[in-house]
Structure formats: C-alpha cells, structure tokens
Amino acid sequence: LQGYVGFANLPNQVHRKSVKTGFQFTCMVVGESGLGKSTLVNTLFNTQLYPPKEIAELTAELPQTVEIKSTTADIEENGVKLKLTVVDTPGFGDFVNNEESWKPILDDIESRCDAYLEQENRVNRRKMADNRIHACLYFISPTGHALKAVDIEFMRRLHTRVNLIPIIAKADTMTEEEVVAFKERILADINYHQIQIYQAPVYEYDDMETIAENSEIMSKIPFAVVGSDKEFDVDGRRVRGRMYPWGIIEVDNEDHCDFVKLRQMLIRTHMEELKEYTNDVLYENYRTEKLTAMGI
Ligand code: GDP
Ligand code: MG
DSSP: TTTOGGGGGGGHHHHTTTHOOOOEEEEEEEEESSSSSSHHHHHHHHHHHSSSHHHTGGGGSSSOOOOOEEEEEEEEEEEEEEEEEEEEEEEOOOOOOOOOHHHHHHHHHHHHHHHHHHHSSSSSOOOOOOOOOEEEHHHHHEOOOOOHHHHHHHHHHHHTSSSSEEETTEEEOOOHHHHHHHHHHHHHHHHTTOOOOOOOOTTTOOOHHHHHHHHHHTTTOOOOOOOOOOOEEEEEEEEEEEEEEEEETTTTOOOOSSSHHHHIIIIIIHHHHHHHHHHIIIIIHHHHHHHTTTTO
C-alpha cells in the first residue's frame, strides 16, 4: 500500500453524480518556516507539489510579510480524479513581531468567500468556481511547552471562518511521553481560549464500526505527524520515514506517529464533511454577517 493516498474512496463519501465531475479540495497550511509544511503536503498526497529544491532552499530567503501562495495539482488514483489546491502562507510566525500575522490569512479566506458569494448572486449560476478553503492545517512547533501567543491569536481569529486542524509538527523530535503531555497541554490551551477546532459530526445512523473509526481519529487531535520524502528498507519492507542512529521513524506506522490518522480523516473519510461544513456553516455564517452589515 506504499504510496496509496486513499482518495479513490471518495465516491463512497458522496453521491455518484460527483464522480463524473471529479473532486476538488482546497487545503491551507499555516505555521512557521521550517516546520515541515511542504514536506507533509508531499507526503500526504504522495506528490511533488513542492519540488525538493524548494524544500532545501527553505530558510534562504524569508519573506518580509506573510505571503499567500496557491498551488494546484491534478492527481488520479484508480480512475478517480482529484483537483487539489494547497494554499501556503510563507512568512507566518517568522517575524519579531507576529501580532498581525493572522490578518492577511483571514483576508484571503474571506475574499475567497466573497468571490463565491458574488457568483451566487449572478444570473447564471451553472458554473460556480469554489475556491474556498476547506481545511486549514495549523502546524504547532514541537517545543513540548505550550501554545505560543501567535498560535492562540491565529486560532482565535480564524476558528469561525475555517475548519482548523491543529497538528504537532516534526513529532519525531519528541519522545512518546513528551507528545502525550504536549497534546494535553495544547488541548487545555485550546479549551481555555474557547477555540473551536474541527469536530467530525456523529450521525445516529452510522454503524458501530464507523463511529469507532471516527472517534479513534478524533482522539488523536492534535495529530503528531512526521513527514518525509525518503524511503528505507525495514525487514524487507519499503517504508517512508526518517532515519536516526537508533532506528527509523516510519511515517505510515501508527505506532510511530499520527500521520495515517490525519490522512485518513482528510482524505479517506472526511473530505466531503469538511467541504459540507465549510459551505453549510462557516460560509453561511459569513454570508449572513456580511449581508446584515450591508443592511440587506
Ligand atoms: P516548511 O518551511 O514548513 O515548508 O518546511 P519544509 O517542508 O521545507 O521542511 C523544512 C526542513 O525540515 C527540511 O529540511 C525537511 O527535511 C525537514 N522536515 C520536514 N518534515 C520533518 C519531520 O517530520 N521531522 C523532521 N525531523 N524534519 C522534518
Ligand atoms: Mg514550505
């Protein structure tokens, strides 16, 4: 199953008519430079969305402001097509003063909603382009202490506008015990600041197996992840991972990190849920606020 992403499962998530038109998903990644955002995107989708060169050059030239960079790739698996857009935010959290780092990102998310709203108001609504952000992966630095002010501020400002999925970056740099304690601390901070992170809905009609699978996924949040573009031989298996003098941390091994659970949620089980929540709740609230402010 090496390299199997899992979006071929998408038709099971939605009605068959969507299969013909293909699937589309837009994901944003936010976090300080060097936390492994580009590497994780490549690992998640098993693509070279970000060429190795770009990753190697990482801290060479830091931008002076937060930039918004959108990259799109068409990927196909077992005949199922996915148009994937990743919106990167280089510069976020990299400055001495990060007080307003969240602002260009919020502006970007809202302007995507504005563009959608404008299309809805057109006479011909047959070809709507949906560039709204369906999920935002927020990378937390593996310090083992607590959330930083910049993390809390970002999540507080953005949680009503986007599906926030917090993840602990480079989890291979922490011990298992440190990860457990850090997760607790992060969740306590999130709770204390009344930040709403993405929660998968539970349906009464779901079978026991689905409910168990979902709660298993949710129990791993914030996902402690490891990304890598390197493969190694372990007992005759090819595995993606990172090598240490004492052994190899395997990306796709659930005993080593939560990468598999994150991918499962994002791609195999909840991609359509994330899109639905974006449209039905986040976008709808934004639209109401906007129209009310305009006096309509
Ligand atoms: P970005 O600036 O957030 O996009 O980070 P990059 O993906 O460019 O990665 C920055 C550096 O961290 C590169 O040298 C990567 O090889 C390394 N890196 C990426 N992911 C991981 C990880 O999960 N663990 C460790 N230890 N290093 C990583
Ligand atoms: Mg990057």
